[in-house]
Amino acid sequence: MKSMGEEKKEEVVSEALKAEERLRSKWFILTPEGEMKPVEEFDFTGYEKLRKFAEYEMRKSRVVEREPPHTALMRSLELADYEPASDPGNLRYYPKGRLIKSLLEEYVTQRVVEYGGMEVETPIMYDMNHPTLAKYLHRFPARQYIVESDKDRYFLRFAACFGQFLMAHDATISYRNLPLRIYELTRYSFRREQRGELVGLRRLRAFTMPDVHALCRDLEEVKGEFRRRFLLSMSVLEGIGLSREDVELGVRVTEDFFKEHREFVTSLVQLFGRPALVEMWSERFFYFVLKWELNFVDALDKASALSTDQIDVENAERYGIKYMDEDGREKYPIILHCSPSGAIERDIYALLEKAYMEMEAGRPPMLPIWLSPTQVRLIPVSSAYVDFAEEVAGRLEGRPVRVDIDDREETVPRKIRDAEKEWIPYIIVLGEREIGRDRFPVRDRRRGEIREMSLEELAEEIEEASKGRPFKPLPLPKRLQRRPKFVG
RNA sequence: GCCCCGGUAGCUCAGUGGCAGAGCGGCAGCCUUGUAAGCUGUUGAUCGCGGGUUCGAAUCCCGCCCGGGGCUCCA
Structure with a gap:
């Protein structure tokens, strides 16, 4: 750290972040019946929260001058607090907050294990110069913490992908093992978000994220697994205390994938039961072709993703993850990345914001x-x-x-x-x-x-x-x- | 990271060039309590940190740290 005088370190900006700047999206609303309309033509009557979510995502309206209500609540209920002695976005949890977080962590883990996830634990920091990882860094839209140790530089993981993929790379996998479900509850995942983005429990630089990957044989298997995980995620949120009505479905998809698999995408919206916001990309900027999230719209009409799942068509090859198929040939699986609850901190944020909205409606605020x-x-x-x-x-x-x-x-x-x-x-x-x-x-x-x-x-x-x-x-x-x- | 706003007692906040304040909390005493604040006393402040201007700085200036909001982004 002390030799930082003249050689000013250039920030490590991932290619994915740069790509996002030139990314152009088209926005639609897709109904459970399979009808798709450009957002401007959709009648939002009866879908107020979806409208808020869509507007938030397309950023037409943003007039918030207020601190979100949950930040005062997280302190007055003695759950969590800012820690000025750490980096911003790294919080402390008091006994009551630790209890709640711990119960949520355990609950999500229990549900993932029931689903078939094998729990593992992997390191939180990785070599910046590892050839595979370096490439992956550039396919993920996030900024990293860098740790220096002697002459080496390490980055703190921003998800559980690294450890699990490296593990899968070394494993001997047969088609009989698929879908192979690997799970880790990351405490923590680190993302060096921009200073002004950080707020309370909603957006942090260190957060706890359940992350379950599934290696699938082919698109057919992906479809079944993807639906299963979608149902799991909705059920986990409900178990936490966030009902179906508390979230909005967002779908991100490449144009090509949507054209070929429209029915499959619609089937997800059907499972959700209400119209969803669809963002369509003309080209594939990231490693996935399809992604959904369940978004919570808070007391200030801001939307935040909780549960999510993605179809990753790149990383098996990048990491050299292979399975032996029936025909005796090695093949690359398709990888799904799912967080059934989203970040645990963000679940607490959603519960607090929900309680606040109850209070505004004249009902007593409560936690489950x-x-x-x-x-x-x-x-x-x-x-x-x-x-x-x-x-x-x-x-x-x-x-x-x-x-x-x-x-x-x-x-x-x-x-x-x-x-x-x-x-x-x-x-x-x-x-x-x-x-x-x-x-x-x-x-x-x-x-x-x-x-x-x-x-x-x-x-x-x-x-x-x-x-x-x-x-x-x-x-x-x-x-x-x-x-x-x-x-x- | 950039722009705007803020940081005064443990907490919430008043004080905007001239003796650092209030309420809550803590502590002590009284009261021995019946469904959302009993009474009295008392304690408590490197005025975010560092530097500067001034006879004199919480107050004005500069830098940094922390928080909030925005740009942007996501779990």
Whole structure:
């Protein structure tokens, strides 16, 4: 670093980035029925979010002067924060944020493994001069972090492709092994995005991305696999707490591929069930011929890609990834690149923005119950009932339920208010009236009412809402008095 | 990376050339609390960092760092 005086280092700008500058696209809306119209001719009535997404992508309207709501929320809920001592876009996660991120990571991994992904782990940095990698760098529209070590230069990975492809290159693969699904949850992927692009949890320089590749034998196999992964991705988003209505489908395709496989592209839109935005390229600038993304449109009408999958027709050859076919000949597979959830941080961003939009609509903002750091808050009316609260907590703790106790010397209204500000889904006030009883007055945030419930009923309701999702215990001490304040 | 705006107590912010402030939080005491903020006291600031102008700088100038917005881009 200290010899950087005269020899000013030229920035490594990938050819793909340069290519994008001269890229000209045509924009269409494709309906599930297979009708395709130029965007200008489509009637967006009833498709407000799609209109916003299309406008965002084609960048006609952009009048945002406001900070996105999720940045204040990520801090006030003590989930994540900026870390001034790091490079911008590298965040810190507080215990509650780490819990949520960790649950999401585990959930996505679980779903990918069910789908057939083989989980691996690969290095985060690679030799700039590696001949194969150097070429790939130029086919990906991203900027890199560079790490110097002695005289060598390494770049930090921006996806899991490198490690997995190098692994696949060395593997002996038979047609019987296809489709071959390799998975890694990258913590982290690094992209040195431009300074002004970075914002909160939406766009980072270090992010966690599940990345599952599938090596396929031919286009026929690709089509089946691609559809399967599309369904998986929609299902994963729904499991996270982002419904079909929360996202818009974007399809990017080369003109040639679309002409030959229009029916296949339409079938994806059919699976989605609503019209999709299609960007068509006259030539192939990147390594893929077809790509889709599920995009979240936030409170400021900005669109961000979450799930995505791509059909890569270049990299098998570039990396020398081959399989032995039935006829005894070595062939190059077609590679699919999929992130079923998109970046985990971006999922949290979407959940927070969604909660904010709920709040604007007059409903209580919430996180999905399975992700709420505290699911049940017990509030003893005075210090005399803290032991009683412990006993009640004990009855819930055998269940997969995160329960804590506000043992602070505060008034009940105050403790209620603080619990509500934390978006805690269930609150139970405990005093003389509850002793010896089977049913408790449970303050239900979603319904906005107090329900008489047994602990068994409450635990079942939480379990039901968390079904199929992983569980982790409280990320903080059970008693509030023992907790530090991380923000404010 | 470039352009615009901002950075004052742990947090949110007022102060725009002349003694660094408020609310919240923290701490202490009182109160022993019943479904969204109980009362009193107290603590707390290298005014982002470095340099300059000035009798005097949070305030004016320069550079840097960090944040927000835009260009652009994506998971």
